[in-house]
Amino acid sequence: MKVGIIGASGYGGLELIRLLHNHPEVENTILFTSSEEGTVFSHKYTHLVNIYDQPLQKIESEKLAEFDVVFSSAPAGVASQLLPPLIGKGPRLIDLSGDFRLKDSAIYEQWYKKEPASALAVEQSVYGLTEWNAKEIRQSQLIANPGCYPTAVLLSLLPLLKEQLIDGSQLIIDAKSGVSGAGNQPSQMTHFSETNENTAIYRLHQHQHIPEIEQAISSFASEAAPITFSTHLVPMTRGILTTSYARVMEGVTEAQLVSCLEETYANHPFVRVIRETNKFGTNQVYGSNYCDLYVKVDPRTNRATIVSVIDNLVKGAAGQAIQNMNVQFDLEEITGLSLVPSFI
Ligand SMILES: NC(=O)C1=CN([C@@H]2O[C@H](COP(=O)(O)OP(=O)(O)OC[C@H]3O[C@@H](n4cnc5c(N)ncnc54)[C@H](OP(=O)(O)O)[C@@H]3O)[C@@H](O)[C@H]2O)C=CC1
Numbered sequence: 520m521k522v523g524i525i526g527a528s529g530y531g532g533l534e535l536i537r538l539l540h541n542h543p544e545v546e547n548t549i550l551f552t553s554s555e556e557g558t559v560f561s562h563k564y565t566h567l568v569n570i571y572d573q574p575l576q577k578i579e580s581e582k583l584a585e586f587d588v589v590f591s592s593a594p595a596g597v598a599s600q601l602l603p604p605l606i607g608k609g610p611r612l613i614d615l616s617g618d619f620r621l622k623d624s625a626i627y628e629q630w631y632k633k634e635p636a637s638a639l640a641v642e643q644s645v646y647g648l649t650e651w652n653a654k655e656i657r658q659s660q661l662i663a664n665p666g667c668y669p670t671a672v673l674l675s676l677l678p679l680l681k682e683q684l685i686d687g688s689q690l691i692i693d694a695k696s697g698v699s700g701a702g703n704q705p706s707q708m709t710h711f712s713e714t715n716e717n718t719a720i721y722r723l724h725q726h727q728h729i730p731e732i733e734q735a736i737s738s739f740a741s742e743a744a745p746i747t748f749s750t751h752l753v754p755m756t757r758g759i760l761t762t763s764y765a766r767v768m769e770g771v772t773e774a775q776l777v778s779c780l781e782e783t784y785a786n787h788p789f790v791r792v793i794r795e796t797n798k799f800g801t802n803q804v805y806g807s808n809y810c811d812l813y814v815k816v817d818p819r820t821n822r823a824t825i826v827s828v829i830d831n832l833v834k835g836a837a838g839q840a841i842q843n844m845n846v847q848f849d850l851e852e853i854t855g856l857s858l859v860p861s862f863i
């Protein structure tokens with residue numbers, strides 16, 4: 520397969536490069552730029568010397584049309600312009616931004632404050648939550664790869680909501696992310712001296728993943744209530760941990776919640792349900808495509824605490840994007856993604 524990457528020099532792009540390098544079906548990966556045409560990639564990133572010594576190429580629609588797959592890993596507002604002209608031409612298109620995730624353009628504008636993609640392109644796109652939408656992903660040319668937080672939240676909550684084991688009417692979700700989630704552009708929020716020794720809540724009640732999570736809960740689990748969702752930046756590079764709190768339905772036990780998760784993901788190699796542990800954290804999935812889940816019911820409150828961890832750059836971005844590519848090309852989902860978490 521011949522693969523092109525828009526936004527190759529960002530964190531999502533670098534992770535695509537790392538993972539695609541070990542993908543047995545990918546022969547050639549070409550890197551595109553909007554700002555550094557001609558720069559030899561390994562001069563910019565010396566960890567890629569002797570691996571990617573090719574120059575970055577200018578983004579041109581005719582060139583992109585020649586690939587089998589084009590990944591776009593650019594900021595929101597870019598893929599909405601670059602990818603729709605390629606629909607109906609050769610490549611399968613996988614966008615890592617939020618441009619095609621929200622089916623209602625007015626909602627996209629409201630939360631992203633950007634011009635939405637054309638209604639036709641949004642209609643043709645398929646939400647790439649692999650474990651829940653593989654049939655549609657296989658047939659689609661344009662994949663809207665899920666956001667990092669929604670991936671962790673949805674994989675943990677959808678089975679329990681779908682089976683009506685927890686009350687979806689008053690979900691409270693607390694999410695924490697490492698700083699690489701914000702990409703590689705410098706900003707005050709991610710400045711070392713303000714992230715080191717600090718944990719901060721940000722974009723309270725205004726995070727763009729709120730409508731994405733609500734939309735997916737409504738379409739996969741038929742639950743339409745608004746969620747309370749809070750995002751926190753913690754002083755680590757990679758990783759997301761989400762903690763959701765939900766009332767357990769009358770008569771439902773912790774064992775039933777655990778079984779529901781285990782049964783849902785029995786044939787999905789990247790979702791692991793951890794039964795008993797006294798420590799559950801982001802390092803157990805670090806550098807891998809796993810999403811690990813852990814659930815406990817507090818009998819005093821009759822509420823379940825549902826915890827999920829992913830590596831934001833792998834299962835939350837590049838890994839899931841490649842998993843979707845594998846589905847599109849009828850390859851085993853794990854192809855090129857059998858990564859053991861590095862843990863330390
Ligand atoms: N970081 C994460 O954990 C996750 C990120 N995402 C989403 O994935 C996308 C990429 O994120 P991330 O890699 O972190 O971001 P970065 O800021 O690290 O990188 C984005 C890259 O996009 C390219 N770019 C910028 N402007 C344009 C443009 N106008 N046209 C084409 N390319 C452009 C830049 O490269 P150049 O200047 O060479 O063109 C840049 O390196 C974003 O939409 C993000 O929201 C999704 C899930 C998780």
Ligand SMILES: CC(=O)N[C@@H](CCC(=O)OP(=O)(O)O)C(=O)O
Nearest residue numbers: 616617666667696697700701727
């Ligand atoms: C730590 C941090 O800043 N994380 C980012 C997640 C980026 C992302 O996934 O953005 P889209 O889904 O909109 O593409 C954020 O909270 O916006």
